[in-house]
Amino acid sequence: KTGTEVWSKQIAPPLQQISQQLTAHSSTVYVSTVDFETKQPQDGTGKGTIHALDERTGNDLWTFDTIKDGNLWGNPLINSGGGAWYPPAIDTATGTTYWGTNNAAPWPGIKGYPNGSSRPAPNLYTESEIALDRSGNLLWYNQPKPFDLFDADFQISPILTTATIGGSSRKIVIGAGKGGYVIAFDRATGSQIWKTPVGVHQNDGLTAIPVGQTVTVLPGIFGGVETPMASANGVVYVPVANLQTNFTDTGYTLPNPSTGTGELDAIDVNTGRILWASKLDSEDFGSVVVAGDLVFTSTFNGKVLAFNRTSGKQVWSWQAPGGINGFLAAAGDRLLVPVGLGATPMLVSLKLGAAGTIASATATVTPTLSSSCTPSTTSLCISTSNQGNGLSFNADQLSAAAGAHVTLTYTNDSAIPHDWHLFDGADASAASIASTGIKAGPNDVESVSFAVPSTPGRYFFRCDVHPTLMTGFLVVR
Structure with missing residues (x-):
């Protein structure tokens, strides 16, 4: 009652x-x-x-x-x-x-x-x-x-x-x-x-x-x-x-x-x-x-x-x-x-x-650009669009130099809550390296800074809310 x-x-x-x-x-x-x-x-x-x-x-x-x-x-x-x-x-x-x-x-x-x-x-x-x-x-x-x-x-x-x-x-x-x-x-x-x-x-x-x-x-x-x-x-x-x-x-x-x-x-x-x-x-x-x-x-x-x-x-x-x-x-x-x-x-x-x-249902949806992230040797950028079903990253592979200190910016322009989470290995059973907060968009921008692993290889990342749909790898060279 x-x-x-x-x-x-x-x-x-x-x-x-x-x-x-x-x-x-x-x-x-x-x-x-x-x-x-x-x-x-x-x-x-x-x-x-x-x-x-x-x-x-x-x-x-x-x-x-x-x-x-x-x-x-x-x-x-x-x-x-x-x-x-x-x-x-x-x-x-x-x-x-x-x-x-x-x-x-x-x-x-x-x-x-x-x-x-x-x-x-x-x-x-x-x-x-x-x-x-x-x-x-x-x-x-x-x-x-x-x-x-x-x-x-x-x-x-x-x-x-x-x-x-x-x-x-x-x-x-x-x-x-x-x-x-x-x-x-x-x-x-x-x-x-x-x-x-x-x-x-x-x-x-x-x-x-x-x-x-x-x-x-x-x-x-x-x-x-x-x-x-x-x-x-x-x-x-x-x-x-x-x-x-x-x-x-x-x-x-x-x-x-x-x-x-x-x-x-x-x-x-x-x-x-x-x-x-x-x-x-x-x-x-x-x-x-x-x-x-x-x-x-x-x-x-x-x-x-x-x-x-x-x-x-x-x-x-x-x-x-x-x-x-x-x-x-x-x-x-x-x-x-x-x-x-x-x-x-x-x-x-x-x-x-x-x-x-x-x-x-009939409106034309246009992408919004919530951040002006520009990829560089110290900056990684990834996003989720407000087009489609809102259940994907715009990239399933990022790259960085071994041992570099970088800042990743995740832009979520969908209305669905997501995060970006990087692991110290090939899957989510490895230790966590870095993650953003879980937030819904549109117009949400989250950043996290971390040290890239010193060993070259492929390091798994995912959205923790949709761990089987939104995944990828950070390629360390």
Whole structure:
């Protein structure tokens, strides 16, 4: 009623984080931690834990360690993983919760431990569907992929429904994830009923990459089923992202999300058969919403689309003033659209019969120059523009002389918060050298001065807010 804080609890140790929406049911709040999987070395705490909290006090009613036996497969100073990115499905009659879990790490491997050799299979209970009773005891698990090199979380919130299997009604749970498979399990036993691949698959079944080779894998690290599905009248609707990633036995190249495609698939819950698939010209990170006889979704390049639920025919579209990687929501005659990837992030409400406009959707956006930084032997310059989606640096490589004292100026003309962070090595596991503050633009200028490493080489930098999208290297010569 007043917004006054009732309780606050820290449940995550240093190498765990919380990245999901909370779920409340029957006086219990459900939440899971996940690991910081790119951090090296680990300290043994980098494992996801599911918590059931007392709604009144925030105290743990029970916890469940998603790493079997808690020992991180024998190498706790290197390995991490588990936990859940999305909320559970809850059987309100029994109190059973169903969870899809995160991948194991490191992936695909690190120096000295290529091809995930630090964590021999099976990496239980990662990339699994698990069922916990109302007291947090494990009822069953099913691990579709016991060993994975390619970040193929089985993370999507499960769907509880009823199917007709062999002529009999059967309660099932449907899960999916970045590996690009939708799988139905028996709700009571966890046995697999059907398994359906969605999207493009290439080399994703490999269990090792030859030394010195680079392999293209689909789905990649931003591919497969990234966002929640929806179900209605015996059909599950699945948003799919087709985006490749190139892997070696110890590393990978970050893909460019603007180069991928997507699709929306409709699957029969009784058989797992794909009823129809609509191809999209950009990745589907927008989840799925069913309303009446329509199913809505959106794409990374900002298209909001409506399809006939039965035929899969597209019947309507709207171009948002920016890209979309958040979830749509429908209420009454309104569709709410989060437009987060543009010069001006916004929440848009679309209404049946409305005739409003968004000025920024048609306005001509011109770059602003907030600083007059000029590159030199002592000055480095990097920026983010107010054009495009605002999720990139204007350069992925800078250069400086070994041992020089320099000042880097970072100009952020987007409305999205960013920083620039340089590390003393080839990735973010190395020690920090220098960073700017995290600030949103437009017209924000941040500077930091530091000594360039004395050893020639390539030194990793990134935006800490968008660590997989905004990266590059300082080349020290």
